[in-house]
Amino acid sequence: MSIRDVFSKAFLKYILQRVGQCIIVIFIGINIAFIIPRLAPTNPIELKINQMLTSGASNYPEAVQLFREAMYDLYGLKGSLGEQYLSFWKRFLQGNLGPSIFAYPRPVMDLIWNSMPWTIGLLLTTSLLSWIIGNLLGGLAGYYSEKRWTKWVELAANCVRPVPYYIAAFILLIVFCFLIPIFPTTGAYAPGLKEGWSIQFALSVLYHCFLPGLSLVIVSIGAWLLGMRSLVSNIISEDYVQYAEVGGVKRRTILSKYIMRNAMLPQITGLGMSLGGIFSGALITEYVFGIPGIGMLSYRAVTNFDYSLIMGVSIFSIVGVAVSALFVDLLYPIFDPRVRLS
Amino acid sequence: MKRNVFLVACVLLAIGALAVYADIDPNKEVVPGVKRGDTIIIEDPTVTLVNPDNFNLWMAWSGGNGGYSTGLQQLAMDTLWYLDSDSGVKRAGVKDQTWHNSLAAEKPIYNKDYTQMTAKLKKGNYWSDGVEFTSADVKYTVEIQAQNPTMLFGAAFKVQVKSVETPDKYTVVFNLNKPNSRFHRNFTVRWNACWIMPAHVWQKAVKDPKDAMTYTFNPPVSIGSYVLKDYDKHGAWYLWERREDWKRTSIADFGMPAPKYAMYLMDLPNDKKVIDQTNHNLDMIHEVAPEGMVQLAKNKWETNWFQGFPFGHPDPTLIAILPNNAKAPFDNPDVRWALALSLDITKIAMASYKGAVTLSPIEFPPTGTSRQYYFDPMQSWLKDFTIDTGKYGKIKPYDTTVAQKIADQARPSFGDAVPKDPERVKAMIGQGWWKYDPKAAASLLEKNGFTQKGDKWYKPNGEQFKIKLQNWGPDRPVLQRLAMMVAELWTNFGIETTATWAQDNGTNYNLGQYDVNMGWNIESWGGHPDMSYFLDSMSSDYYTPIGTLHNGRNQIRYKSPELDKIITGMLSCDFDSQKNIDLGIEWLKLTTKDMPEIPLMSYNVFSSQDSTYWSGYPTFDKPYANTVTNWANSRYIFTQLKQMLPPTK
Numbered sequence: 001m002s003i004r005d006v007f008s009k010a011f012l013k014y015i016l017q018r019v020g021q022c023i024i025v026i027f028i029g030i031n032i033a034f035i036i037p038r039l040a041p042t043n044p045i046e047l048k049i050n051q052m053l054t055s056g057a058s059n060y061p062e063a064v065q066l067f068r069e070a071m072y073d074l075y076g077l078k079g080s081l082g083e084q085y086l087s088f089w090k091r092f093l094q095g096n097l098g099p100s101i102f103a104y105p106r107p108v109m110d111l112i113w114n115s116m117p118w119t120i121g122l123l124l125t126t127s128l129l130s131w132i133i134g135n136l137l138g139g140l141a142g143y144y145s146e147k148r149w150t151k152w153v154e155l156a157a158n159c160v161r162p163v164p165y166y167i168a169a170f171i172l173l174i175v176f177c178f179l180i181p182i183f184p185t186t187g188a189y190a191p192g193l194k195e196g197w198s199i200q201f202a203l204s205v206l207y208h209c210f211l212p213g214l215s216l217v218i219v220s221i222g223a224w225l226l227g228m229r230s231l232v233s234n235i236i237s238e239d240y241v242q243y244a245e246v247g248g249v250k251r252r253t254i255l256s257k258y259i260m261r262n263a264m265l266p267q268i269t270g271l272g273m274s275l276g277g278i279f280s281g282a283l284i285t286e287y288v289f290g291i292p293g294i295g296m297l298s299y300r301a302v303t304n305f306d307y308s309l310i311m312g313v314s315i316f317s318i319v320g321v322a323v324s325a326l327f328v329d330l331l332y333p334i335f336d337p338r339v340r341l342s
Numbered sequence: 343m344k345r346n347v348f349l350v351a352c353v354l355l356a357i358g359a360l361a362v363y364a365d366i367d368p369n370k371e372v373v374p375g376v377k378r379g380d381t382i383i384i385e386d387p388t389v390t391l392v393n394p395d396n397f398n399l400w401m402a403w404s405g406g407n408g409g410y411s412t413g414l415q416q417l418a419m420d421t422l423w424y425l426d427s428d429s430g431v432k433r434a435g436v437k438d439q440t441w442h443n444s445l446a447a448e449k450p451i452y453n454k455d456y457t458q459m460t461a462k463l464k465k466g467n468y469w470s471d472g473v474e475f476t477s478a479d480v481k482y483t484v485e486i487q488a489q490n491p492t493m494l495f496g497a498a499f500k501v502q503v504k505s506v507e508t509p510d511k512y513t514v515v516f517n518l519n520k521p522n523s524r525f526h527r528n529f530t531v532r533w534n535a536c537w538i539m540p541a542h543v544w545q546k547a548v549k550d551p552k553d554a555m556t557y558t559f560n561p562p563v564s565i566g567s568y569v570l571k572d573y574d575k576h577g578a579w580y581l582w583e584r585r586e587d588w589k590r591t592s593i594a595d596f597g598m599p600a601p602k603y604a605m606y607l608m609d610l611p612n613d614k615k616v617i618d619q620t621n622h623n624l625d626m627i628h629e630v631a632p633e634g635m636v637q638l639a640k641n642k643w644e645t646n647w648f649q650g651f652p653f654g655h656p657d658p659t660l661i662a663i664l665p666n667n668a669k670a671p672f673d674n675p676d677v678r679w680a681l682a683l684s685l686d687i688t689k690i691a692m693a694s695y696k697g698a699v700t701l702s703p704i705e706f707p708p709t710g711t712s713r714q715y716y717f718d719p720m721q722s723w724l725k726d727f728t729i730d731t732g733k734y735g736k737i738k739p740y741d742t743t744v745a746q747k748i749a750d751q752a753r754p755s756f757g758d759a760v761p762k763d764p765e766r767v768k769a770m771i772g773q774g775w776w777k778y779d780p781k782a783a784a785s786l787l788e789k790n791g792f793t794q795k796g797d798k799w800y801k802p803n804g805e806q807f808k809i810k811l812q813n814w815g816p817d818r819p820v821l822q823r824l825a826m827m828v829a830e831l832w833t834n835f836g837i838e839t840t841a842t843w844a845q846d847n848g849t850n851y852n853l854g855q856y857d858v859n860m861g862w863n864i865e866s867w868g869g870h871p872d873m874s875y876f877l878d879s880m881s882s883d884y885y886t887p888i889g890t891l892h893n894g895r896n897q898i899r900y901k902s903p904e905l906d907k908i909i910t911g912m913l914s915c916d917f918d919s920q921k922n923i924d925l926g927i928e929w930l931k932l933t934t935k936d937m938p939e940i941p942l943m944s945y946n947v948f949s950s951q952d953s954t955y956w957s958g959y960p961t962f963d964k965p966y967a968n969t970v971t972n973w974a975n976s977r978y979i980f981t982q983l984k985q986m987l988p989p990t991k
Contacts, residue, residue, distance in 0.1 A: 046849040046891070048402065052494075053863075053895060061884040061893035063497035067402065068891065070491035074555070103393035104401070105556045111392055114576075170613065178617040185614050185623075186607070187578055192373025195575065288611060292576035300392055303815070 029318035108312035119293035134224025142232025161222035166284035186290035231263035276324025377989035391577025411972030418564035422446035427868025440869030450526035477508035482541035599980035635948035652698030654946030658868035663940035668899035693827035697752030701772030710868030732789030745771035900938035
């Protein structure tokens with residue numbers, strides 16, 4: 001396959017179409033993220049006032065009114081929806097998502113950058129691990145389906161696959177933090193450690209993130225395994241596989257070069273989409289294990305009606321999913337010549 | 343076979359070894375250099391902080407910042423006075439134990455027409471950086487906030503304070519814009535109050551008054567008995583260390599706080615709280631779900647407010663059903679009474695708190711010293727209180743048997759933990775509530791032109807009587823269960839009720855665009871009978887019609903000339919006067935007749951304490967403080983604790 005083949009006229013048209021679609025998806029997504037919080041039956045200022053009134057802080061009526069006006073002004077929530085919309089795009093195009101309302105005056109971008117590494121670290125590792133292990137085991141289970149161990153593997157996968165990841169998280173929490181308390185219940189690393197590139201810190205992160213990671217991996221492995229197994233079972237009966245077997249090609253070669261390679265195509269799409277989803281975080285896992293990731297941040301944003309932060313997290317999520325889909329689309333022709341040629 | 347047995351034995355040994363690993367150990371380190379035996383670990387119910395580096399707690403409710411109850415307001419802040427929500431710590435020679443002159447040397451001094459308040463300050467209190475606390479700090483605190491209405495007390499000071507004078511280092515005179523006999527409320531801690539700023543620190547950092555909203559006050563300079571030692575950069579925990587010079591702080595009036603260190607953990611889910619306390623890794627739980635409380639209470643080392651059923655500390659907060667008094671048909675007292683009489687309080691108590699409730703039939707929380715001031719004196723009046731239901735005749739709706747009924751229903755679940763002594767039952771569950779009397783309720787509706795067709799009620803205009811019952815968000819599971827049961831009872835009665843929820847009750851609550859709400863707008867001091875705390879903003883001067891945002895606690899939009907008279911009377915009499923209490927009783931009688939909201943129970947907080955490392959927590963029999971950990975008053979608990987397992991290494 002030469003470079004010329006890859007970048008044919010048809011393929012360039014294909015790229016442009018996909019990029020255009022991606023931009024449209026992002027634009028629509030951002031608009032929805034702007035509108036939806038504002039349709040909710042509350043807003044951050046009234047929420048703050050209610051919290052203030054029920055906490056016993058100052059509640060002199062004239063002061064409440066003055067406070068309300070000042071807060072609307074401070075958070076840029078004065079003016080019509082249209083004015084807020086225009087001011088949002090103006091800021092957004094300058095790469096500024098404004099200050100968080102919940103954590104004023106800290107910039108939204110700062111909060112996202114602070115949380116993102118934890119989510120990426122956790123979800124990227126677990127997504128890749130589960131994808132690799134699931135597909136390998138699925139391939140083996142599909143090809144060597146007559147072996148006893150593959151039946152056990154398949155049974156295990158069938159058992160864990162329907163379990164929601166948060167149930168797995170709770171089970172692990174109860175077993176390894178309560179019944180056999182060998183893992184910490186909360187946090188991404190031991191209290192008192194400073195974040196940095198030290199072995200002690202890395203080991204502490206591994207120790208603290210083991211259970212959350214495991215809860216995500218064991219559930220996703222099941223899904224990848226069963227998907228791959230089913231794909232392999234179909235491919236195994238294809239003529240070219242039969243022919244290779246009759247021709248005496250080694251079984252290991254048939255599995256890796258004839259079967260797995262073909263079966264990988266839909267799995268690559270799945271991996272792309274799952275990596276895109278990383279930017280939304282794994283809310284419940286992060287909450288259960290106290291991981292300071294993007295899932296927790298978005299939960300805080302929503303429960304506090306922090307418009308700016310909701311927008312920020314949503315934009316990252318929308319861009320993540322759309323760009324991943326674009327990458328998959330762009331990579332597909334490299335793996336599948338049929339797409340490239342048509 | 344042998345190999346399998348060997349494997350199983352290995353696994354069991356490993357589990358045993360690991361269980362030992364999790365054992366009680368006062369020498370283990372909480373963070374490097376800090377021993378568990380010297381540290382009290384406390385839950386802070388605040389959400390995980392997203393801006394933990396910010397310690398500017400004078401910013402208006404920016405909960406995502408450094409937070410308030412991370413130990414910051416409990417251990418590092420201080421103000422002029424504290425009012426305990428329970429009985430307060432006993433001090434020799436002190437008559438009123440609920441009141442503590444903290445940074446002030448004596449109670450507030452008002453002039454005759456309440457346009458001026460003078461505060462005399464104590465000498466010898468020092469900030470943690472060695473600078474003495476003086477009147478200049480108080481003056482700065484007021485003036486910088488008055489210039490920033492978005493600060494927590496900014497708008498209040500801007501509206502109320504004309505000027506602040508400091509005739510000497512230990513005297514502050516507040517000149518007020520208009521008479522206010524309760525101005526000291528700004529500096530009197532219940533949950534919080536206006537904390538005093540170290541002027542010398544702020545003046546150096548904040549050159550332009552506007553910068554006060556962005557200044558992070560990091561590291562915080564403390565006037566309390568602890569200083570910040572360390573904190574999590576992701577806002578999951580804060581660690582405080584007792585000051586070497588704690589005697590130069592106001593807490594010295596009570597003795598040395600026992601724990602050398604205090605660690606506050608943020609945002610723990612219910613299961614994790616139970617797990618952590620069971621593993622002795624969490625000494626004080628602020629609040630846990632009733633199921634978790636029951637589980638924890640099974641342990642010998644566990645302490646809770648009642649030392650058994652009904653477990654929870656009754657907060658000075660009244661959970662109530664809040665009808666929109668400005669919206670028909672809820673503007674009619676008969677309809678509101680019909681709604682009250684169609685409720686079976688035993689079912690509500692069982693559904694919400696599994697029976698572990700403290701009921702209130704009147705519009706005041708049944709907690710702290712309220713029994714002595716209001717609940718006991720009101721009993722005979724409540725028993726004689728009569729309402730005319732129309733066709734069904736006159737009834738006496740007060741039912742003094744409900745507490746016993748609830749105790750009997752709770753007994754199968756909690757066994758002997760439920761007291762049998764009727765007096766104890768009344769003290770814990772309440773002295774009475776309103777009868778479940780659907781016939782009287784029906785008669786009241788019919789009296790007002792409502793009709794019943796089949797099993798549904800119809801309004802006088804022919805429309806079906808339906809209610810949308812709005813409730814707090816999922817953060818308040820007990821309220822949600824309560825709302826579901828109320829909705830079920832009203833629906834069974836024939837008023838189709840749908841329970842909905844909105845985070846923190848939603849903007850439509852503030853705008854008056856709702857039918858009936860579930861929550862609270864009445865809170866008391868707990869340790870003091872003064873009602874102006876919640877009542878003054880319910881004056882008709884501040885009444886706002888539907889569609890206009892309210893500016894106080896009158897979200898229910900109740901208006902009454904009699905209430906106005908009560909409020910005016912309260913605000914023109916002394917905080918500690920008998921007249922103030924008498925007027926409080928007038929409010930309770932007025933609202934019993936009018937039933938502007940249906941009082942239910944106190945907000946019972948299921949706080950649980952582990953007495954393995956520390957003991958001496960407050961309880962019903964030794965009620966020296968509220969057990970909840972986020973209240974600033976919880977600082978007094980530290981002075982009453984006893985270290986049980988000091989580190990040996």
